[in-house]
Each structure stands twice: as C-alpha cells, then as structure tokens.
Amino acid sequence: MTPSDQALRPPQTEHALRADDVQILDEHGHRRAAAEHDRWLEGLSRDDLLGLYEDMVVVRRIDAEATALQRQGELALWPPLLGQEAAQIGSGRALRPEDFVFSSYREHAVAYTRGVALVDLVRVWRGVTASGWDPYAVGMATPQVIIGAQALHATGYAMGIQIDGAAAAAVGYLGDGAMSQGDVSEAFVFAATYQAPVVLFCQNNQWAISEPVTLQSPVPLVDRAAGFGIPGVRVDGNDVLAVLAVTRAALDRARTGGGPTFIEAVTYRMGPHTTADDPTRYRDADELASWAARDPIARFATYLRDTGVLDDAAEERVRATADRVAAELRAGCVALEDPPALTVFEHVYAEPHTGIDRERAAYAAYLAGFDDGAAADDETTTRTEER
C-alpha cells in the first residue's frame, strides 16, 4: 500500500532537455555539430541570421511595451511571451504564406512573423473588438482561449489541404497544459489516421498558470506522440536555429505527403501567465534565475558576435528598430477608440436573422429613449455618466 500522504502526488519526472534532443547552439552560444539538422539551415545568410536576431529583440520589446500598457490601464490584459522568443520566431519563420496557423493566446511573435500589424496584436486585449485581424489576410487564425481546441481546427484545416491536393501545411500551436486536454489527444488521433499535413507545435514552457508540467505528464511530452503513431521531435526551444531547423523539416514532411509531426519545444515562461498572475506564489526565484541564464536572445547574440555577424553598430540598429516598433505599438494602442453600442449585434450570423434583428431594433429604440441629441450608436457609458 502507498502511504496516504503520498496519494495523488504526481511523479517528479524531469522535463528538461535530454542529451538526444535537438540543439544547435549550446547554452553558451557555441555551435554544435548537428549534421542531420544542419541541412535545414543551409543558405542562411548573414542578413537572415541578423533578421532572426532582430525579430527576437523586437518581439521582446513588443511584449514589454504591451505589459507596460496593461500596467498603465491601456490594455485589459496581456499574456507575456517573455522567454519564448526563440520557440516562436524560429517556428514562425519556417512557415510559408500558403501555410496556416492556429495558435493559442501567447503566440504574439508568431503573429508578428505572419505580418499581423502591430496595433492588431493588442486590439482584443484592449477589449475594443472580438478580433484583431482577418485570418485569411495573414494565414493565421485569431488567438484561441479554450485550451487545446485549436489543435482540432489545425488538423481539420490540414485535412482540407489534403482534399485540395495542395502543397501546404497547417500548424497548431499549443502549450504543455493543453497536452492534458481531450481535444489534443483527439487531434493526434485524427492527424495520424488521415496522415494530415499538420505540425502540432507544443511550447513546453514548464508552467500552466501555477501547475508545473509534472502535473500534466509523468513522461516527457514528446513521448506521447509515438503512441498515436506520429513522429515526435524534442528541441531546445531557446535555440532559434534548432527550432527553425526542426520546424522546416516537419513542414517539409507535411507538404510532401509525409504526414503529421509533433514538436515539443522545451522553453520557459519567464513572466507571469498573464498580467493578472503572480508567479511568486508558486515558483522559486532560483528556477527563474536558472532559466534566465539560458536566455534565448543572449545565447544567439553570443553566437552572432563570435561569428562576426553582430557588431555594436548592428546591435544599435536593432535596438533602434525595437524602440521605433514599441512607439508605433503604443501610439496605435492608445488611439483605439471604444466601439459604438450596437456593435454588440454585429456578425453574430453571416446571413439575416430575424431574432437578432428584433433585438438590435429594440435596443436601438431603448438607447434612443435617452435622446439628448445623442445617436443610438453613441457610447452608453458616456451618456450614463452625463446623467
């Protein structure tokens, strides 16, 4: 018998990197021999490498600015990506325009790589709209809040690619917490059964709000894939080159009829779950410090400086770009106005609907009853305050 004080305690499995996980730059920024994966990095120019570096610096700056905007009351909420820049930029830059992304809510850097406009990143988090962007304009669905639900959408989209006979792939981003959701297991089943061209990309950032990944799984997450019949690859998620390589390989397999791939990118959420969270209640400062020492941007900077790609002048240009982007984001954010009242009835249905038409008309008439020269689509809160 297990002593009762041991009941319901999850095994403390190690979820950090193993020796055979894919890593191209070690924690000190030294390039390792990785012949199998190097071929996916062939042809990367100095500008390409600098571009990856600039991407990571810029998205970290976007993230910091958005966090500040929330602290200043300009955003209702923000889920920071701090620490996950390499996982998101490396995978996002592996994509092509014809691919399609279904993400969770922390993939701001992936959205950035898809060409989502800066201000569009924060519209939803300011609460002024239901949608930041048109998914078809950028090849990326808007963020999914229900954990894991998007894995099925990505898989279904990939089935559509198959029916169309197209050379493209769908990517479903998810987190370590989502690996416990039934929808994610079902996505594995459907992806495997139909050999759908989908890449399920898990950013294992070690934490699902306060729950460590050990609570989600007694085995490394990547090991789950084999049971479904899907190739799984585990990669150092703080190594942008390794993430780029394995994602390119997986996308290539998907586009050429090779079926689905599961990628576990081992990374770390250095910030809170969202700006409403306080991680000091559940995790050690020591743990954070140990992961800060594996910072994805610092590591890549070391490599680029050692190889002569990055110098002070280039660093200065990158920093200036990041500051300009942050200023643009802030200006766009604070200029976003509250929507008119009757917006609430928009887009509920694609075709005319008598029920919603009646409710809209009734509410417009109600608002008009406050008639003090204000049109029905004026801000109700403003009117209330005036009265």
Next chain:
Amino acid sequence: MTTLTLGKALNAGLRRSLSDDDKVVVMGEDIGRLGGVYRITDGLQAEFGPRRVIDTPLAESAILGTAIGLAYRGFRPVVEIQFDGFVYVAFDQIVSQLAKMHARTNGAVKLPLTIRIPVGGGLGAAEHHSESPEAYFVHTAGLRVVTVATPQDAFTVLRQAIACDDPVVFFEPKRRYHLKGEVDAGADGGGGPELATAPFMGDARVLTTGSDVTLVTFGSLVPTALDAAVAAADEGVSVEVVDLRSLSPVDHATVEASVRRTGRLVVVHEGPRQAGVGAEIAAEITERCFHHLEAAPVRVTGHDVPYPPAKLEQHQVPDLDRILDGVDRVLGRVSAPTFEEANR
C-alpha cells in the same frame, strides 16, 4: 414527384448537395461503408468516394473540431452525430468554437457547417439514444436550429441548411425516418439560385387551420398533433396546427398571427419543460398578444427527468391523449388537477 420516406428524402438531399457543390463533405461515425446506423448516408461513399464521405474515428469533439478546420478552409461539412445523447461530448466545439467564430473574427470567417442529429424517443432504445437536446443549442447565439416533420421538408430544408453560410443544427426525428410522403426533388431545380426561392428554413408553417386553439409543435410530434386536431374536431374543437420547423430563430410572427385569431396556445415537444422551446414560445406569445389570449398558454412536454428506461418512455413522450389533455386545459376543461390545485 416521388414517394419517399423521410430517411430516404434526407439521403436524396445529401446526394444532391454533394453533387451540386464539390465543397460539401459528409463526415461521421459509420457513415461510409455502413451508410450510417440509420442508413441516412447509404450509398454516398460509394458514389462520392472516401474523400467526400468520410468515416471518422469515434470522437465527437474531433468530428466537430476538424469540420470547423475544414470549413475554415472553405469546405461545407455536414457532420452526423450518431445519436442525440452523444452530442454533449462535442459541446465546447459547438458552443465556444462553431457558434462564435463568425462574431469572433468580425465576420471574416464563415463556418457553413451542418450538424445532423437524430433526435427523440419512442423507439425503446438504450440510454443516451432518445434525448431531445434542442434547448441547449437554441440558447446559443450564432447557431441556427431547425427540424423537419415531412419528407419534402427533409429534402429541402436539409439542402437549405447545407447552403446556409451559418452553422445549422439539424434535428432529424428518428422515430419518423420511415414516414412516407411526396417529394418534389425538382422543387428547387438543380440547386443554386432556385434553392434561395424555396421557402426559407426559418419559416413556420400552418398545417391545418382552426379557430379555437393554436397547437404549436415540431419534428416527431407533428403527426401526433395532426391526429389530435382530428380527434378534437370530433368534439367540436377547431385546432390550428403550426409546424415550427425552425427553433432558432423562431418564426414568432406566424404563431402570433394564429394566436391572435384563436386566443389559445398549446406548445408541444418531447424535450424537458424547464427552459425548453415551449417556455420561450409561451413567453414571447404572451408578450406579443396578451390581450388576445383567452387563457394562459399551456405546455405539453417531456418531464424534467433523465430520459427514462424503455418500459417507461410512454410516460415521457407526449402522446395523443396528453396533447388532447393540453387542449382541454387551455379551453378550461380541466380533466386533471394541476400540482398547485391538488396541493391547495
């Protein structure tokens, strides 16, 4: 015109939709080789191939979730939920994903997805095979909810549902799959523009005109309501039967016009009473024509209990006698005391 059963009319509607629009795909459990447990998809996989008529693994949430992904890419999926009681497994994908996607993308993403669900009891089935879950979906903004009672409607309304750019929950009264009727498969020509000129699936229909009582129902109980109208006529009571067809949105105008003439409303359905479709119609009609009502609206519904075992289900599903009792009550001819009266 040909005579078809309701089930065969659904099959014909699916076949026509598949042949008219190559973006239509049909998916579900056992729907391909077997043709569905009720044979509604019989022969479709052989005709259109496994890329268009897709047998899926046994995972309802995934059926809905992948169909959403397919619709995202421009397909028009028609998914079959094998039995009414199995749909709850897919509830998040229907309520949080499918229903909200158009609003959540400010209209950029349309999900023209039809969910076919065999519904209702009366067949002596095992548990989870006899439920009437329509109220959950009627309560959910972004969904349209329809049902049919005749082979012609089965053919036409299903095709309208598939052609609609909104997600539609399409309830099939499985107890009536063998009901026969005339079907004009050319009523909407080859599809396309003519389909739009067919009666819209949102319209209720007055089946028999009457002057004393408006009897509103839908799906499986439409034939029973028509029988009740005949029986009531023998006693000199003139009943107007309205087949609702669309449960969301409800064609309140048709019901209102009828009740303004009769002054009395009885709503009948298999699903539970509390917060059911009957409650919504009774409330709306009371608001719209309070001063035309001669009596409070009466609901004849399933009880607020888990659907009972087969040997008890005759007490759950409203039958001819319970509908006539409802008609009596709305006319003030109380045949049995209400709970409140009995406990006064």
